[in-house]
């Protein structure tokens with residue numbers, strides 16, 4: 702949707718967002734935007750607040766101050782009687798339909814087959830017909846290289862295969878925004894490549910807006926339009942991957958990248 706200057710508005714906008722747990726200020730008056738279709742990777746030391754940003758967007762946490770906007774609509778809040786009011790559960794349920802997330806632990810439904818995992822949401826939440834959901838589920842399984850596994854149960858798959866099913870399951874809900882939180886960090890090293898290849902294809906071939914938390918720096922470099930470097934709940938540097946990875950301006954970015962890449 703264009704704004705009053707005729708420019709497209711951002712897909713996601715954090716406006717002065719504060720998130721704290723007790724006295725621990727995890728996000729400190731945070732401001733940033735993500736454009737439509739943009740792929741943005743959040744990097745930074747452990748505890749700098751990256752996962753908290755994704756959890757706020759998944760509505761698993763609530764902001765203490767500030768407002769999150771998606772498509773120029775309030776996301777963390779709703780408009781009541783002309784005033785922004787913290788969002789109700791009902792409002793949040795509707796708002797989060799635009800957003801899909803893949804976690805470190807894939808959390809597939811263990812008693813369902815792979816294809817049932819993919820069709821459950823589209824049928825029961827989006828109201829799609831079973832045939833339509835199965836048809837789309839098969840296409841997505843093909844895309845993640847698991848067409849022949851549709852009748853398997855999750856326990857019969859490797860961790861990497863389960864994670865690829867989880868990615869397909871998130872896409873089956875047609876999200877406008879996809880959040881990826883350390884999706885390969887629980888996997889054995891030999892399974893990481895297959896998952897990253899699938900995600901690389903998705904990043905390059907879809908216009909889904911993606912917000913990514915990863916320690917896989919080569920992957921971040923390949924897929925990201927922009928990198929945000931966090932420290933203590935603030936963005937201390939941002940830029941194109943080439944700039945951040947080859948000539949970081951901030952000393953803490955340089956130290957962080959050195960530690961991660963030489964790890």
Ligand SMILES: Nc1ncnc2c1ncn2[C@@H]1O[C@H](COP(=O)(O)OP(=O)(O)OP(=O)(O)O)[C@@H](O)[C@H]1O
Pocket residue numbers: 722725727745746747748749750751752753754
């Ligand atoms: N539910 C919670 N209750 C209390 N403190 C929390 C909670 N969730 C996160 N925190 C704290 O918030 C801070 C930021 O955590 P967060 O997981 O967002 O960091 P991160 O940058 O994603 O770190 P990592 O790379 O280790 O995942 C940490 O100090 C963490 O202990």
